[in-house]
Amino acid sequence: MVVRHLLRVNRRLRRAAATSDVPGVVMIQIDGLSAPLARWALAGGALPTMARWLSSGSHTLVEWHAQLPATTPASQAGLLHGASAAVPAFRWYEKESGRLLVTNHPRDSALVEARFSDGRGLLADGGVSVSNVFSGDAPTSLLTMSTIGARGASGRPARYVSAYLLDPFGLTRSLFLTVAEIIKELHQARRQRLRRVRPRIVRTASYTVLRGLTNVLLRNLNLAVVAEHIMRGAPAVYCDFVDYDEIAHHAGPARPEALAALEGIDDVLATLEAVALAAPRPYRFVLLSDHGQSQGATFAQRYGNAVEDVVRRLTGAASPSVAGTGNDEHAGRIGVMAGELGRRAPGETPAAPGSEVVVVASGNLAMIYLNRFPGRATMEDIQERHPRLLRGLVRHRGIGWVLVRSRRLGPVVLGCAGRRLLVSGRVDGEDPLAGYGPYAAADLLRYDGLPHVGDIVVNSSYDPVTEEVAAFEDLIGCHGGLGGWQDRPLLVHPSAWPVDAELSDADAVHRQLVRWLERFGDRPGPGRRRGR
Known part of the structure; x- marks a missing residue:
């Protein structure tokens, strides 16, 4: 029924589109899905479309490092x-x-993209960005954080939202399924409480509504937009589906309700596959994720206070400025959709108060900024200004390691029983990075050199037996730091497309995607014109 509806509403676009035998590429991002969890979901039957592609030999699943x-x-x-x-x-x-x-x-994501965009992103040559944080320099960018205010290049995004909501089939179906999703969330949250599932958090009314909107309304809107641009014959489309990630944050990445969200995304894949058969050009599908998730009781649940409370006690700061202890990662997506209708960029960029100490958390990683020092404060500066801070942090049971920069030693990772010098690799005492994986030291050496890293970087403890971390936010499933499956995303690509180099990071995956678009798709490469 959904396929027939999408073909019917887009038949005029299909007739007007120029035909081509050069394949287009549809890239679907399953936000937050780790490769180990994907293999589990495949075995459990939650991803039958992906399983069919893999078992038929048409596609290959590989893991990459985030x-x-x-x-x-x-x-x-x-x-x-x-x-x-x-x-x-x-x-x-x-x-x-x-x-x-x-x-x-949106204003922040637009500012950040302007800093690094060179006009030659993944989607620069006629591509379409749908529901992403950044645009990939796509000339058509819809429901994308960084471009909601840039109306000139966004392809009249409000039309897509209003048309979808005014379509009787889409609106009626979405309203029904949204209510059903909310009822499902209430039942699943109650079941967790009655069964005394641990770890768990309170699943608030705002999250209940957010789940209904992201898992139904936004998912179906994304589907409608991607289907339209397939029928237009777009050379490349990249769309981020956040359904699984949103539920995994609140219920846990391997919990039944999170796996059920994967079934919904798999249905999207099957629908787009069917729609693509009627498109004016053949299409190839690439699936990928951006990161995984790691599970565990929160830092506050385990130790009775938040990380900013620990910092307050150790520094004597009356009230450190705190940011990032909420659980609204995907609330901005709904704000973008509302902004598309209202023709303005939703939300304002908050300015951190002028506190001497600023604590910012993202998952199980926290950064501490000391405003008394204009640049990156050194370990020696910190010890002189706050002599109890570093020692108190590394001795806390909920903290696995602390990264600081020394004037003499360079970047240093401190633990409760030892330290690691990242430049030389020397370990004194016990290695604080033991158990955090083979990439931990290299990742931290790189991370120390990134712009705007905190004076102190703090990672939660990690249990290699249970593979649990402790989020500094109010989240059961989290990502952003080290420990567990959060740095193990996946890439599912056509088997005939070779992987040319190690997929060591997101930039390496970008280069591989560009090479595939140039060799097998419709992106002009060196010495080749479009439509070869």
């Missing part, structure tokens, strides 16, 4: 622009301007 920070904006800066180093976290503080940047705010 460098610190394992977040959507950092990974998409890499995947879409090859510029992951421009984003140090989901949210961060910039001392020079006294400004807090949050990447689910």
Whole structure:
């Protein structure tokens, strides 16, 4: 029924589109899905369309490494622009301007993209960006954080939202399914409480509504937009589906309700596959994720107070400025959709108060900024100004390691029983990075050099047996730091497309995607014109 409806409403576009035998490429991002969890979901039957592609031999699943920070904006800066180093976290503080940047705010994402865009992103040659943080320099960018205010290049996005909501089939179906999703959430949250599932958090009324909107309204709107541009014959489309990530944050990445969200995304894949058969050109599908998630009781649940409370006690600061202890990562997506209808960029960029100490959390990673020091404060500066701070942090049971920069030693990772010098690799005492994976030291050495990294970087404890971390936000499933599956995303690509180099980070995946578009798609490569 959905396929027939999409073909019917787009038949005029199909007749007007120029035909081509050069394949287009549809890239679907399943936000937050780790490769290990995907294999589990495939075995459990939650991803039958993907399983069919893999078992038939048409596609291959590979794992890639998401460098610190394992977040959507950092990974998409890499995947879409090859510029992951421009984003140090989901949210961060910039001392020079006294400004807090949050990447689910359109003005902030637009500012960040302007810093690294060179006009040659993944989608630059006629591509379409749908529901992403950054645009990939797509000439048509819809429901995308960084371009909601740039009306000239966004393809009249309000038309898509209003047309979808005014369509009797789409509106009636979405309203019914949204209410059903809300009822489902209420039942599943109650079931967790009655069964005393641990860990768990209170699933608030605002999240209940947000789940209904992201898992139904936004998903179906994304589907409608992608289907339209397939029928228009777009050379490349990239769309981020956040359904799984949103539920995994609140219920847990491997919980039944999170796996059920994957079934919904798999239905989208099957629908788009059917729509593509009627398109004016053949299409190839690429699936990928931006990061994984790691599970665990929150820092506050385990230890009775938040990380900013620990910092307050150790520094004597009356009230550190705090940012990033909420759980609204995808609320900005709904704000973007509302903004498309209202023809304005929703939300304002918050300015961090002029406190001496600013604490910013993203998942199980936190950054501490000391405003008394205009640049990056050194370990020696910190010890002189706050002699109890570093020692108190590393001795806390909920903290696994602390990264600081020494004047003499360079970047140093401190633990409760030892330290690691990142430049030389020397370990004194016990290695604080033991158990955090083979990429931990290299990731931290790179991370130390990124712009706007905190004076102190703090990662939660990690249990390698249970693979649990402790989010500094109110989230059961989290990502952004080290520990567990959060740095293990996936890439599912046509088997006939070779992987030319190690997929060591998001920038490497970007380069591989560009090569595939040039060799097998409709992106002009060196010495080749479009429509070869």
